[in-house]
Amino acid sequence: DTGVSQNPRHKITKRGQNVTFRCDPISEHNRLYWYRQTLGQGPEFLTYFQNEAQLEKSRLLSDRFSAERPKGSFSTLEIQRTEQGDSAMYLCASSLDFKDYGYTFGSGTRLTVV
Amino acid sequence: AQSVTQLDSQVPVFEEAPVELRCNYSSSVSVYLFWYVQYPNQGLQLLLKYLSGSTLVESINGFEAEFNKSQTSFHLRKPSVHISDTAEYFCAVSAGNTPLVFGKGTRLSVIA
Numbered sequence: 001d002t003g004v005s006q007n008p009r010h011k012i013t014k015r016g017q018n019v020t021f022r023c024d025p026i027s028e029h030n031r032l033y034w035y036r037q038t039l040g041q042g043p044e045f046l047t048y049f050q051n052e053a054q055l056e057k058s059r060l061l062s063d064r065f066s067a068e069r070p071k072g073s074f075s076t077l078e079i080q081r082t083e084q085g086d087s088a089m090y091l092c093a094s095s096l097d098f099k100d101y102g103y104t105f106g107s108g109t110r111l112t113v114v
Numbered sequence: 115a116q117s118v119t120q121l122d123s124q125v126p127v128f129e130e131a132p133v134e135l136r137c138n139y140s141s142s143v144s145v146y147l148f149w150y151v152q153y154p155n156q157g158l159q160l161l162l163k164y165l166s167g168s169t170l171v172e173s174i175n176g177f178e179a180e181f182n183k184s185q186t187s188f189h190l191r192k193p194s195v196h197i198s199d200t201a202e203y204f205c206a207v208s209a210g211n212t213p214l215v216f217g218k219g220t221r222l223s224v225i226a
Contacts, residue, residue: 004157033213040123042204042216043158056213091158102148103214105158 002026004106006092012112013082020078021109025094032075033103034067035091036060043091049075082113116141116207118217126223127195135190135220137179137205147188148206148214149179158204164188175199200224 005024013019025032030051035043046065047057051072064082069075079086089110093103121136139145149161162173169181179190188205202221206214 035216040218042118042120042206042218043214045213045215048213093158102160102163103158104160105150107157 004092004094004104006090006106006109008109009107010110010112012114015084015113016081018078018080019082019111020076021090021092021111023075023077023092023094023106025074025092026104029094029096029104030072031095032069033093033095034075034077035093037089037091037108038087046077079111082111084113087111087113116145116209116212116215118205118207118215120205120217120220122220123218124221124223126225128225129197130194132193133191133195133199133222135203135205135222137188137190137217139186139188139205139207141186141207141209143209146208146210147179147181148208149173149177149188149190150204150206150216152202152204152219154201161190161203195222195224197224197226 007022033048034046037043045058046061047067049069052069064080067077089108091108093105095103117140119138127133147164150158151161152158162171164171164181172178177192179188181188202219204219205217208214
């Protein structure tokens, strides 16, 4: 069990560019979650998957954001045409089925849009 | 929809003193409650959780939290804090099969 892995750890991009983050969950976990955390705030839910199916998307998630989880393994989160307001820590977490309410979080990807 | 209010954004406390971090939630249905801890430059770690049964739950490092349905609270307590407890603490709620909703966090600073 190597935990939840997120890459890259840091990303600096110019406004208007596209970025993609990757999350590798714990292998036996079938649920995968994306959250966003800004300074002084708690994690805000973005979206989650059960296996390869995307079950819920937050209203916070604009159409510039898209997430995939092909084959129910790793997941990617893409942000198109980045804006300065997208600067945040993007967190990925995984868990076993809904009976297991303890999420295991990765260390996050810190995005800075300049 | 569920929501969480953490009443204190920062709590300074001297080493070996007791501490209470307050958490109130709002939900129209039964909930499951969690405390997560985030040490400096690290990811969030589950500290303890209430799913059902005994309303008092404990962590391995001396923290405890009590679920109070009538007060809609899940306050976190420790009778004697250590320098190593300095961290950000997040309360979170889920209504069964829904993703966790987090509070804004409480920064605990333990002073030597």
